[in-house]
Amino acid sequence: MSSIEPKDPLFSEAELKRVLELWVAPGPSRKLDERVSNSYYREFGSDDAATQPVALPQSQKEVVTMKFCSTCQEEFAEKFSFCPVDGTPLNGFVPKDEESVTRAAAHDPEVVLPHEVAYAASAAGAAAGGAAGAIVAKAEYHLTFIDDAGLTHRLIEAVKEVAHESELTWPEFKRDPLGFTKRMAVGYGEAGWRGLSQPNVATGVLSALFLVMTVLLAVFWIDRVQTRRSAEQAAITEDQLVDQLIDIPSEQPTPDPGTAG
Structure with missing residues (x-):
């Protein structure tokens, strides 16, 4: 416990300076000096080795290549x-x-x-190879493919995987068909909701659906307009043909026989 009580006077600045002036820093350890000297001699080999020129380390760390x-x-x-x-x-x-x-x-x-x-x-x-300076003498560049298997092989592997999963789930479905169907519907519903609840996913899906529906409606409308125009053109052509068939030329006047010769 400290002997200084709250009522005791504090040390003045002059007393603190006098205490600091009395402090004497300890000298370096002799063993430390010996270790430094031994390391120095072991590095350079002798006392006069420091006076000999030594090649500096060749480094390009400061040069940006x-x-x-x-x-x-x-x-x-x-x-x-x-x-x-x-x-x-x-x-x-x-x-x-x-x-x-x-x-x-x-x-x-x-x-x-x-x-x-x-x-x-x-x-x-x-x-x-100065003429072909653009070609680097390294390993040949090859494109990296995620999967280089053929389409048929990948389709067969996918069917096998689905069949294996069906074999694993068949006993559970056979034991409780309604419960299995309900759990599957709930699981897929939750997975779909988690996917749609992510940022910008719902907006992207709705935008894609809107774009597809717009394209389909545009195709149907264009097809209907073209069908209507074709029907109108066919009707006009038929009317013209009928008019040509029923168009009877008017009676021509009888030519004058003239005087008998």
């Missing part, structure tokens, strides 16, 4: 292998971030790192 599309003349990020606009393979290889150059590789000129060999091979391939 882009790929160029020869068709749409646009640049895209390195992650794209094909143009998102027209599907043209993006040209050019971007070398991966190279690892830090070690001291052993720097002192031994005959040591060749694996990533250097891969980069040299890719550079040689790119130079050889």
